[in-house]
Amino acid sequence: MPTIRVYEPALCCNTGLCGPDVSQDLVTFNADLDHLQSRGADITRHNLANDPDAFARNPIVMNYLQAVGTDGLPLVLVDEVTVMTGRYPDRVTLTRLAGMADRPDLGLIAVPKASADAGSCGSSGCC
């Protein structure tokens, strides 16, 4: 089974669901993640504020941070291959990445993003 690792910007809590305006992206991703995990997918999220060690230990993530910076997060790795940057995968994509779609049809979905959305409390310091 593919291992999916999502490296997220520094969110004030594990899910980032807080702050003056809760981010729709994070609400949706959180629900999708729960859904896929309940189906047995191997997905783990790492929050920079909670789990800096996970970032420091992975050379791919370190290189990405050096080159692009935290504004380029989230970074999605599948079996240590970068498949998406700067945004969260939706449920259909996640399902495919997890190898659970009816017709696994995996392509590289790296989409550069103009403005980084760090999430609702990415920079609010709410916690």
Place this chain on the structure above:
Amino acid sequence: MRFLDDPVRFLFFTGKGGVGKTSIACATGVHLAASGKRVLLVSTDPASNVGQVFGTTIGNRITPVPGVPGLDALEIDPVAAADQYRERIIGPFRGVLPDEAIASITEQLSGSCTTEVASFNEFTDFLADTTTTATYDHVIFDTAPTGHTLRLLQLPGDWTSFLNTGGDASCLGPMSGLEKQRASYANAVAALTDPTRTRLVLVARPQPTSLGEAQRTADELTEIGIHATNLIVNAVLPASAATGDVLAQTIREREQRAIAGLVGSLTDIPHDEIPLKRHNMVGIDALRSLLSAEEETAAMTAAGAQDSNLPTLDALLAELAPAGRGLIMCMGKGGVGKTTVAAAIAVRLADLGHSVHLTTTDPASHLDKTLEVSSGLPNLTISRVDPQEAIANYRAHVMATKGAALDEAGKAALAEDLMSPCNQEIAVFQQFSHLVHQAGRSFVVMDTAPTGHTLLLMDTTGAYDRDMRRTMAPGLKFTTPLMRLQDPNYTHIVQVTLPETTPVLEALELREDLARAGITPWAWVVNQSLSATDTHSPLLRERAALEAEPLHMVEQAASRLAVVPYLAVEPVGIPLLRELVAPPVTSAHI
């Protein structure tokens, strides 16, 4: 003193700021040390003044108290504790992760949750870690104002069940740090709920509101499985001092009535009364006298008289009223009478014909009591920012908007996540920001929550401000709530204090904290001044004379000042609030 009978290992003193729990905790430390015990005094109060009481510097590490063999003390500084906590997390990654990533982590660990977690970590060490406290017979906790204490005491229960269920540690920093603490937290809970190890002493003044506060604390503690074991009614005017003077007599009668009127859970626990002393509780000799049964004799000369030159609240408001709008925030430590002063200001401005909205964010609202609900003034409206209600509304709003498209499982998960403690701060702030805006059209008078909470609120405002600046397009005109608070034409900060040394020192510390946020008090109000009365009671006149020094300190610090007299009856209801604003100069001789 019954609270000193067969003392157990841990002694907690809890009560609103200004009731004298620091003095009593210090005096208890001196008393137990005098009986040959090894005693550790731990202050977790954000505005700790244990050092001030002993005339020395204590600080963040265990320090022997000079002149009291056997007594050591320590002040847990929440800010320093948070710094150390942050460094433990970030330190290992400095030079490993890019600087920008380090900055981003630091920012996330700068908020109120981190401060609370860090203070709590320190606190449990002394309650549970036997290696730190093994050499002491007693550990005394001089705890923070009621709301903060409750949070502090409430956390262990929550956290233990939280950690046992393997919950997701939202807002609490790296899980690894918490896992290590699991045993320590469990021990802390066990100690707190065990009456053979812990004595929890409520401290109150002999006034209905203060005793009501103690009652509420007792009930709230009971709810989370912790039982208050004792009550101390502090600074009771002795019978001997209550003759020949209207004010002294009415104070005495009122206090005795309040004590006799104790109801509910407070009647089930033993209580002690400590008489009002001639001197302030500063220095070891004063502390020794506090718990002794000896009655003091006041000097028979009734020196001094009513100081009619003291500036009134009315004069202060004359400068403010013509604008017809603006935000007036009464700030100060719990127990100094912020609610009363805010209510008096609101009533006066409404009397002058202005449209006034009076509101409070104090979790323990006295507002309804102070105004006895119906104001009778058509242009005065009253509201309350209830933190519980605010968070409920916030959750409902997020669920109805961002959570609308989720399936049932997703909705349940989101609802769970929105329970995190920082969301409450956010929710309260949202209410607050709405009221800040309203002050552009009419007067908004706020009675803010106790100091620590107020500052957290400001911190939230500050973070929001930074966020706004970052996301707004350059050159676009915008105004944030913090900018409103920093604008002297928009916001008038009224710093409320009492004419006693410790409250004034605490007010000066608060002023420093506000200065860091770029906020300057517009005026100071000294509440409950005996100097502003014409009492002839020798004890009360001695107390009035003791006001000279703290009043002088305030004069040095304040650009504007008003002194509010000590009223013979508690200022509940509109007529009495009017008396606070412009006190009638009457003769109270018998």
